[in-house]
Amino acid sequence: MTVRHPMLTWLLAASALLLSGICRAEIPLEATQTLDKLHGYAASADWDNYFALYSEDAHFIGTDATENWNMQEFSAYARPTKGWHYTLVSRQLQQHGDVIVFDEHLSSKSYGNCRGTGTLVLSPQGWKILQYHLSFPIPNAMAKRITAQISAASKEE
Helix, strand or coil: CCCCCHHHHHHHHHHHHHHHHHHCCCCCHHHHHHHHHHHHHHHCCCHHHHHHCEEEEEEEECCCCCCEEEHHHHHHHHCCCCCCCCEEEEEEEEEECCEEEEEEEEEECCCEEEEEEEEEEEECCEEEEEEEEEECCCCHHHHHHHHHHHHHHHHHC
């Protein structure tokens, strides 16, 4: 195949490279640091700094179906504890303007593999957590057995 318009080919290649860089904009370091601090403060039970990372209207969704808390409710649950420790395995973040959605694979001595998902929003004070959802990923091969156990337990209550 012969290239008849080398300048056009070069221009298209340069445009594609430029657009790929725009589409893969770097996630602000401050956003990643917010999530890193979240886990550090939880591990040391530094609840004042921990809850300062959340927006005022934030929600925490825990692993139990009843755990869908605003910050006042979540604070009442967390503050009497000695904290919890989750080790980051991997994290994916995707920015949409002043909003970042994230998915974290975490490890815990108590629970093993865990997942944290949520939303960060840019505020005048920096990146704040609007929602955090902690869950246990269930392998598809085990899902029917596990959900049947959950269903049976909820009928007993």
